[in-house]
Amino acid sequence: MSSHLIRSDLVPILTGYLLVMVILAIGLLVQRRRAAAGLPQGRAAAAGRGGRGWPGLLRHIAADVAGGYLLLMIVVVAYYYGVARVGSDFLASAVTGSALLLAISLPVFVLASWWNWHRTRPRDTAAGQPRAAGGKPGSRSK
Numbered sequence: 001m002s003s004h005l006i007r008s009d010l011v012p013i014l015t016g017y018l019l020v021m022v023i024l025a026i027g028l029l030v031q032r033r034r035a036a037a038g039l040p041q042g043r044a045a046a047a048g049r050g051g052r053g054w055p056g057l058l059r060h061i062a063a064d065v066a067g068g069y070l071l072l073m074i075v076v077v078a079y080y081y082g083v084a085r086v087g088s089d090f091l092a093s094a095v096t097g098s099a100l101l102l103a104i105s106l107p108v109f110v111l112a113s114w115w116n117w118h119r120t121r122p123r124d125t126a127a128g129q130p131r132a133a134g135g136k137p138g139s140r141s142k
Helices: 002-036 042-047 053-084 089-120
Strands: none
Touching (some): 002 053
């Protein structure tokens, strides 16, 4: 029983975990190399568009949510067809249960993303006005 459990559960879980960690490590390595070379980070920065203000934040959140849900569904379907072979209700429950989990966690993710965006945005344009030379934000030189 234990050797079957290892083959049917532990090996696929460890394989998936290792694949995810390798992909994350490659992404981190690429990001650090781009930063060290002084290149823009991400597609929006490279294209020079869409990364500012509320529209950029909302686009970022929507892309993260859609990509994360799609990746989760790929993993669930691969597990269903490759390992589990359980009843047909499994896929329907996985799709609806994951959507419910997403709906519950989305407000927290939006608040955390907004807080991070608010905390790291440039202070010179915090009030929507550029900083005058040598002055305080929003001050005007005469």
